Amino acid sequence: MLHAHYFLFISDTALTVWQRQADLMQCSARYPADAEGVASFEHLLAAQPQALWSVLFDLQEEDCRIETLPPAHGRDRLLLITRRLQQLYRHTPYHAALRLGRAETPKRHERLLFGAQTNPTPLALWLAPLQAQQARLVGLYSISLLGAQHLPHLPALPPHALLISHQADSGLRQLYLEQGQLRFSRLSHVASTEPALLATQIQEEAAKARQYLASLRAIDAQAALTVCLLCEPGQERALQPYCQNTPLLEYRALPLPALAKALKLPAPAGTQGNTAFWLSLLAQGRPQHDFAPAALRVPYRAWRAGRALYLASAAVLLLGLGLAYHDWRQAEQANQAERLVAQRLARVEDSQQALLRPRADEPSPANLLQLSRHYQHYLAEQPRLADSLLTVSQALLAHPEYQLDELIWSQGSPTSAAAEAGNADQTAHANTRGPHIELHGQLSAAAQRTQLALSQQIITSLQAAGYQVEARQLPLDLRPDQHLKLSSERADQTAGARLQLQLNPSKPSGQGHAEVAP
Incomplete structure (x- = not known):
């Protein structure tokens, strides 16, 4: 949840309330430094109990000095700075410190800029309602230390520069920067805003500041002091005819739009451009000092x-x-x-x-087991069957072109006279000779002449194994006129030529031969 953030500018004569709208500071209310103004401000605080408040003041009787402290860290450093502030400013609770860096000493002491509002009455007038309403006070800051923190970062800033800024409610704030460090700060009320009278007062204040610096030997007695004027739009032309350079004072205008651009701030507008510039610097610059006592910041810290x-x-x-x-x-x-x-x-x-479930076209595991048992029993009754199958396998290993599809064996010749007449002696004699085997297969793709040669080689191998071979089907083309016609050598290759052989046991008289039956 977003909370409203108000910026208060306190001067000796009034308090103005500012708000940031579209990155631009706009003044929304002004309360004079009297009882009626304080009462109106209390009504505003009561109407905004959840708002955040940041306070910037530009008052007289503000003291600034540079101190050197021994090196310390953490809690010891905070205690050392607090003790030194209490020693310097016993009569006011509004004081702060700004770190400047390390001194060029063997022990590298720390250099600090101490500031305080020695007259606490103007601040207490407006801070008392904030404390009574338990308002969330973000911090209490001064233009002097805010300028000491950010203005040294301006490009092409002279080594010795007196910056003069005119705020409509407070007056002329003078900041002297030596090598980028604040040496003194002074506020003068403005008698008139008419360009000629304002320029005359600026010249007088610049001459007094130079005389003071020369008495401190901060600058050479004959050296010229550069006076930088923070000018609102249009104010530079009005002051230029009256602020003429002298051998001891050189005037240089610093337009607020250029300053805002150099410090990455929105360009201020309106007749209170200098005040808006300092408040924008406060809102965006994250100041490193805070004049607010710890009791005033309790609600904000709790929030x-x-x-x-x-x-x-x-x-x-x-x-x-x-x-x-x-x-x-x-x-x-x-x-x-x-x-x-x-x-x-x-x-x-x-x-x-x-896989385990038997298909309609496959035997069941029980049928396979029964078939295996029958086969084992048959081998026991026909001891020469295994030897015959082994002999055929060895003969066919030399001819891988012949792919065997089916092997059928039977005991005794189906055409023998013993089988027809039921002659037991001849049947027993046939059993001792071995089974009859039929080989059904096909030859690999080749010309028909090559297939015939392969067929003759297979038949010869089987005859050498001791079988009578009868060819039932050869790779020949049988025409209806009963003439055999071989395919031409240039004809297309015939894939899968069939070759069926009938193997009969060899006769005792050695009459085994190959009979080719068309």
Whole structure:
């Protein structure tokens, strides 16, 4: 939740209320430094209990001095600075310190700019209602220390420069910077804003400041002092005819738009451009000093602590939600992976069940077992069957072109006279000679002449193994006129030529031969 942020500018005569709108400072109210103005300001505080308040003051009786302290760190440094401020400014609670860097000494002492409002009455007039209303005071700052922090960063700033800024409610603020460090600050009330009278007063104040610096031997008695005027738009032309250079004073105009651009601030506009410039610098510059006592900043610090706790709680909540979402996503991914695994297992089980389940065109495992037992029993009754099959396999290994599709064996010749007449002696004699085997297969793709040659080689190999070979089907083209016609050598290759052979046991008289039956 955004809270309204008000900027208060306190002078000896009034308090003005400013707000930042579209990066520009706009004055929204003005309260004179009297009882009626304080009462009106209290009504504003009561109407804005959640607002933030930043205070910038430009008052007389402000003291600035540079001190050197021994090196210290952390809590010891804060105690050392607080003790030194209390020693220097016993009668006012409004004091602050601005770090300038390390001194060029063997022990590298720290150089600090101490500032204080020695007359606390003008500030107490407006800060008392803030404290009574428990307003959230962000901080209390002065133009002197704000300029000491930021103005040395201006480009092409002379080594010795007296900066003069005219605020409509407070007057002429003079800041003397030596090598980028503030040496003194002084405020003078303006008698008249008419250009000629204002220029005359500027010349008088510049001459007094130079005489004071020369008495301190801060500058050479005959050296010229550069006076830089912070000018609002149009004010430079009005003052230029009256602010003429002299051997001891050189005037240089610093237009506020150029200053704002150099310090990366929005260009101020209106008749109170200098005040808006300092407030914009306060709003954006993050000042390193604070004149507010600790008691005044208690509500703001409590609000910041509560806001930090709220943001930390929100961050922890978001982190917890993020972790919960991450865990939920991981759980969902794990569940999805588990579902995929379960589906795969189900498919594997279905495949296994399908493999184990007998098909209509395949024998069941029980039939296969029974068939295996019958085969073992048959081998026991026909001891020469295994030897015959082994002999045929060895003969066919030399001819891989012949792809065997089917092998059929039978005991005894189906055309023998013993089988027809039921002669037991001849049947027993046939059993001792071995089984009859039929080979059904096909030759690899080749010309028909090559297929015939391969067929003759296979027949010869089987005859050498001790079989009578009878060719039932050769790779020949049989025409209806009963003439055999071989395919031409240039004809297309014939794939899968059939070759069927009938193997009969060799006769005792050695009459085994190959008979080719068309």
